[in-house]
Amino acid sequence: MSEITIYSFDKCPFAQRTRMVLIEKDLPFELVEIDVYNKPDWFPAVSPYGKVPVLKHEGNTIYESAIINEYLEEVFPQIQLMPENHFERARARIWIDYCSNRYLPACSQLMRDRNDPEEQEKNLENLGEIFLFMEHECFEKNNGGVFWMGENITLVDLHYAPFFERFGAYENLFGAQWPEECKNIRSWWSAMQERKSYQNTFLPVESHIETYTGMMQRFG
Numbered sequence: 221m222s223e224i225t226i227y228s229f230d231k232c233p234f235a236q237r238t239r240m241v242l243i244e245k246d247l248p249f250e251l252v253e254i255d256v257y258n259k260p261d262w263f264p265a266v267s268p269y270g271k272v273p274v275l276k277h278e279g280n281t282i283y284e285s286a287i288i289n290e291y292l293e294e295v296f297p298q299i300q301l302m303p304e305n306h307f308e309r310a311r312a313r314i315w316i317d318y319c320s321n322r323y324l325p326a327c328s329q330l331m332r333d334r335n336d337p338e339e340q341e342k343n344l345e346n347l348g349e350i351f352l353f354m355e356h357e358c359f360e361k362n363n364g365g366v367f368w369m370g371e372n373i374t375l376v377d378l379h380y381a382p383f384f385e386r387f388g389a390y391e392n393l394f395g396a397q398w399p400e401e402c403k404n405i406r407s408w409w410s411a412m413q414e415r416k417s418y419q420n421t422f423l424p425v426e427s428h429i430e431t432y433t434g435m436m437q438r439f440g
């Protein structure tokens with residue numbers, strides 16, 4: 221039996237992050253698939269927040285995808301997914317935070333304001349600025365390399381990737397677009413799509429469109 225168990229849901233981008241980290245680190249794990257729309261009765265005993273992902277390791281429960289991923293990085297450092305240098309590590313954490321606190325809220329706002337054309341125009345403009353900030357403030361300041369932190373893939377790439385995968389659904393449903401000049405982000409995304417961790421976890425855009433359409437119907 222594997223020493224790591226991950227409770228996951230195939231459509232969940234947060235759980236996908238953690239599955240990608242496990243694959244990048246080449247760690248064997250047992251996958252327990254949870255339908256979050258129809259959770260089993262025993263699930264609250266496993267997941268304190270009632271959410272996926274949850275990681276079980278050596279009898280301990282760890283939850284929240286970003287925290288699980290840092291845990292895996294500390295406990296299994298053989299394949300390293302954070303930079304060595306202290307400043308670069310801080311920089312990696314800034315971009316992880318940027319994803320959670322700037323990029324994702326800007327994407328979610330598109331769903332919230334979908335019936336308000338005036339607000340939606342501002343939201344699309346704001347999202348465009350966020351892309352430009354990432355392009356200029358991160359990618360252009362790296363000394364080469366295609367990844368978010370430069371030469372090597374890190375937790376930052378794996379933090380963003382599931383949400384870039386879903387961008388096709390935002391394009392289709394809300395007309396979102398990346399600014400033309402985000403050339404480094406485009407190259408990064410092409411490189412990410414080549415990774416085994418992505419190829420083993422991604423779902424087609426049609427599935428994401430269906431998921432978001434279902435969410436909009438359920439939550440109004």
Ligand SMILES: N[C@@H](CCC(=O)N[C@@H](CS)C(=O)NCC(=O)O)C(=O)O
Pocket residue numbers: 229231232233234235256270271272273283284285286
């Ligand atoms: N902040 C959490 C978010 C996890 C999350 O929202 N998971 C969703 C599925 S994508 C879930 O389990 N939802 C079930 C529920 O809220 O009842 C993380 O990063 O792990």
